[in-house]
Amino acid sequence: MPTAPAAGRPRPAVAGLAAMVLATLLWGGTFVAIRDTVAAIPPLELVFGRFAIASVLLALLALPRRRRLTRETLLGGALAGLCFAGGFLAQAIGLTATSAGSSAFLTCAGTLLAAFFAWPLLGQRPSGLLLQGLAAALAGSALLSIGPAAAPGPRFGPGEAWTLLGAAIFSLQIVVLARFAPAADGPVLAAVQAVVCTLVLLPFAGGTAAVFGALRGADWLPFAYLVAAGSVVAPLLQIAAQRELSAGRVALLFALEPVFALGFALSLGGESFAPRWWLGAALILAGVVRVEWPAAMRSRA
Numbered sequence: 001m002p003t004a005p006a007a008g009r010p011r012p013a014v015a016g017l018a019a020m021v022l023a024t025l026l027w028g029g030t031f032v033a034i035r036d037t038v039a040a041i042p043p044l045e046l047v048f049g050r051f052a053i054a055s056v057l058l059a060l061l062a063l064p065r066r067r068r069l070t071r072e073t074l075l076g077g078a079l080a081g082l083c084f085a086g087g088f089l090a091q092a093i094g095l096t097a098t099s100a101g102s103s104a105f106l107t108c109a110g111t112l113l114a115a116f117f118a119w120p121l122l123g124q125r126p127s128g129l130l131l132q133g134l135a136a137a138l139a140g141s142a143l144l145s146i147g148p149a150a151a152p153g154p155r156f157g158p159g160e161a162w163t164l165l166g167a168a169i170f171s172l173q174i175v176v177l178a179r180f181a182p183a184a185d186g187p188v189l190a191a192v193q194a195v196v197c198t199l200v201l202l203p204f205a206g207g208t209a210a211v212f213g214a215l216r217g218a219d220w221l222p223f224a225y226l227v228a229a230g231s232v233v234a235p236l237l238q239i240a241a242q243r244e245l246s247a248g249r250v251a252l253l254f255a256l257e258p259v260f261a262l263g264f265a266l267s268l269g270g271e272s273f274a275p276r277w278w279l280g281a282a283l284i285l286a287g288v289v290r291v292e293w294p295a296a297m298r299s300r301a
Contacts, residue, residue: 016244017292020253023237028260030230031103033222034095041212041223043092047085048198048205049212050223054231055194062191069188076180077192083173084193084235085200090166097159106160108141108255110167114174115248121175126248133291134248137255140283143276144258171251177239178247186239193235252291255284 034046041049062069095103112134118124126134181189242250259281 013244014296016241017253017296019237020241020245020250021256023234023241024254024256025260026229026234026237028257029264030226031095031261032264033225033230034092041219043089043096044201044204045212046223046226047088047092048201050226050231051084051088051194051198051201053227054235055191055198057227057232058187058191058194058236062185062188065185065188068185069192070184072180073184073189074192076176076184077189078196079176080173080180080189081193081196082200083169083176085197087166087169087173088197089201090162090169094159094161094163094166097157098163102160103163103261105141105144105258106163107167107170108258109138110164111171111174111254111257112138112251113168114171114178114251114254117171117175118178118247122178122247124178124246124248129294130248130252130291133252133287134255136287136290137252137284140280140285140287141255141258143280143283144262170254174242174250174254175247177242178250181239181242184239186236186243189239190232190235194231249291249295252288256288259284 091103091107094106098106115126115130115134119126177189238250241253245253262277262281
């Protein structure tokens with residue numbers, strides 16, 4: 001018979017939800033950080049540099065837990081690392097030709113595919129309630145992506161194509177972690193993921209040392225945020241969340257990323273404000289609450 005959580009201790013599902021929300025907050029800030037950093041660092045060197053440093057930090061964290069490195073954890077981390085390498089690189093390339101808001105929307109739209117990829121790959125069929133939440137989140141993120149000076153009609157160029165490709169790859173990473181995270185040690189899995197991501201990009205990053213040697217003082221702050229928040233803490237939080245949540249629920253929670261991204265873009269990124277963004281944010285939050293509130297009530301019961 002399962003035991004009840006200790007008094008004052010968050011229930012697993014609630015703790016997973018909180019971890020995923022915090023991860024999307026941290027990743028929301030990376031859109032502006034990447035946009036500002038790619039002006040000084042080419043996308044390939046940027047992704048390689050951030051994960052090279054993150055892999056060292058995560059390896060040091062995982063070193064005392066090395067006995068927990070199982071074959072399953074190694075396989076899951078390797079597959080997730082491949083997806084991370086492709087997804088972050090495509091996203092960084094896309095941000096050279098699109099705004100932070102458009103990148104956040106397309107990343108959200110592509111990431112929502114995880115709910116559908118998990119059906120044939122993991123047997124996790126999205127419920128009608130989850131589909132309602134995903135539809136609301138998609139509509140809301142579309143409104144968030146439209147700026148006040150946007151040209152009439154949709155725009156889809158190379159930057160948007162790269163961003164959408166990266167988001168689709170990210171959705172596969174969610175499915176991979178949904179398969180392997182529940183039985184794996186979190187820091188060890190995150191370390192393998194980061195190391196594999198770094199190794200995949202290593203043959204294409206020969207000029208990284210020279211590029212980083214030429215960085216100015218102001219360029220190091222957004223890069224440090226990308227490493228610490230976006231490449232170390234947020235992946236650890238995602239793995240912790242996916243030990244408890246299905247791939248579809250994690251995909252929906254990723255829709256909070258454009259809400260946080262636009263908040264950073266408005267406050268720190270200097271991008272313009274559009275009143276319709278309030279409606280977009282409300283739709284995303286409504287979609288998340290529509291799904292997560294009944295789940296939280298079931299967890300409480």
